[in-house]
Amino acid sequence: MQTYLNIDNVVKKFGQFTALEKISFSIKEGEFVCFLGPSGCGKTTLLRCIAGLEAVTSGLMVQAGTDITHLPPEKRDFGIVFQSYALFPNLTVQDNIALGLKNQGHSNYDCINLVNKWLAMVGLTDFANQYPNQLSGGQQQRVALARALALSPGLLLLDEPLSALDAKVRTYLREEICRLQKKLGITSVMVTHDQEEALAMADRIVVMNQGVIEQIGSPQEIYEQPATRFVANFVGTMNFISASIINKSFIRIGESLLKIPENTPIKGIKSGLVDLAIRPECLYFCSESENSISVKIQFIEFQGAYYQVECQLWDELSAPSIYVNVPVREARKLNLKSQQTRNLAIDTTQIRTYSPTYKSKPTVVAA
Numbered sequence: 001m002q003t004y005l006n007i008d009n010v011v012k013k014f015g016q017f018t019a020l021e022k023i024s025f026s027i028k029e030g031e032f033v034c035f036l037g038p039s040g041c042g043k044t045t046l047l048r049c050i051a052g053l054e055a056v057t058s059g060l061m062v063q064a065g066t067d068i069t070h071l072p073p074e075k076r077d078f079g080i081v082f083q084s085y086a087l088f089p090n091l092t093v094q095d096n097i098a099l100g101l102k103n104q105g106h107s108n109y110d111c112i113n114l115v116n117k118w119l120a121m122v123g124l125t126d127f128a129n130q131y132p133n134q135l136s137g138g139q140q141q142r143v144a145l146a147r148a149l150a151l152s153p154g155l156l157l158l159d160e161p162l163s164a165l166d167a168k169v170r171t172y173l174r175e176e177i178c179r180l181q182k183k184l185g186i187t188s189v190m191v192t193h194d195q196e197e198a199l200a201m202a203d204r205i206v207v208m209n210q211g212v213i214e215q216i217g218s219p220q221e222i223y224e225q226p227a228t229r230f231v232a233n234f235v236g237t238m239n240f241i242s243a244s245i246i247n248k249s250f251i252r253i254g255e256s257l258l259k260i261p262e263n264t265p266i267k268g269i270k271s272g273l274v275d276l277a278i279r280p281e282c283l284y285f286c287s288e289s290e291n292s293i294s295v296k297i298q299f300i301e302f303q304g305a306y307y308q309v310e311c312q313l314w315d316e317l318s319a320p321s322i323y324v325n326v327p328v329r330e331a332r333k334l335n336l337k338s339q340q341t342r343n344l345a346i347d348t349t350q351i352r353t354y355s356p357t358y359k360s361k362p363t364v365v366a367a
């Protein structure tokens with residue numbers, strides 16, 4: 001696949017404040033890329049720079065071989081969908097979609113055909129004559145999507161398009177957007193602060209923090225091989241457990257000595273104190289004899305498909321909590337109870353290590 005959009009050393013300053021610091025990456029034709037990060041990390045600013053709604057301070061942006069860095073928005077080739085739908089309230093659904101087509105110079109006949117085609121694409125044929133305030137939020141966003149796509153842009157920009165919708169509609173619409181995006185093969189960029197959304201929708205995720213890129217990768221790479229401690233903490237739930245590496249074969253957690261197999265991803269650290277990062281689904285309650293650590297169960301929370309069990313190291317009750325996800329069927333067999341002392345095995349092939357620079361509570365994400 002060819003590169004469609006190239007962002008090279010883009011800097012954006014607002015006065016003395018640097019919102020984007022030397023951002024560089026490229027997007028391939030037909031790719032769906034999500035900008036993911038906490039509030040204020042610069043993801044919307046980056047999207048607005050691509051759209052020409054913000055002027056970059058320095059750097060270069062090339063779209064389909066054309067230098068767009070200093071082009072005004074109307075000279076750029078993109079369609080955009082905003083969180084707030086931004087439909088014209090005084091125009092019907094079909095007129096909202098037709099407006100841009102008329103401005104592009106399409107005949108009335110073409111406009112009617114294109115409007116009908118796009119209404120069918122987003123499943124709103126029966127709503128052509130309704131006004132935006134007669135539609136649900138999800139339906140309004142589908143109109144906004146149809147309006148953006150009807151102009152046949154080379155690039156689709158989505159600025160938190162699902163944030164204003166309730167959970168069920170959000171899940172439905174994210175599948176709709178992915179289906180349409182793949183069907184049309186349109187290169188797309190979506191801004192979101194919702195890591196679940198990014199993991200579910202993106203071909204690649206650009207994780208941002210304080211104006212810089214922390215990691216770019218597929219959802220699996222981001223989740224399974226977080227490049228930095230920030231990514232490990234921000235995406236999904238992650239436990240950070242203090243440990244000391246004794247040698248290539250053993251680590252100590254509290255009073256327990258754990259054998260680690262060869263090729264464990266404990267990279268570059270030969271000995272000393274580390275924080276082991278391990279996902280809640282990579283910890284298992286087991287019998288005492290196994291290679292395990294002893295923990296005390298603090299809370300058990302039902303999450304639908306699994307129980308989230310909050311534990312603490314038995315010999316270090318002041319240490320940060322360790323969260324374990326136990327599938328419901330497994331939990332029934334284990335008969336887990338609060339205040340029990342139990343043994344936890346760690347899938348040592350799934351651990352990563354970070355230097356113990358600070359102690360952080362894992363980010364717990366509701367199911």
Ligand SMILES: Nc1ncnc2c1ncn2[C@@H]1O[C@H](COP(=O)(O)OP(=O)(O)OP(=O)(O)O)[C@@H](O)[C@H]1O
Pocket residue numbers: 014017019037038039040041042043044045046193
């Ligand atoms: N027009 C502006 N003038 C001054 N500062 C701005 C302006 N627009 C954005 N900023 C600042 O730039 C930083 C990045 O903002 P941006 O809106 O890109 O963040 P974000 O990651 O999209 O967050 P959110 O999800 O909250 O929108 C923030 O600190 C913000 O206050």
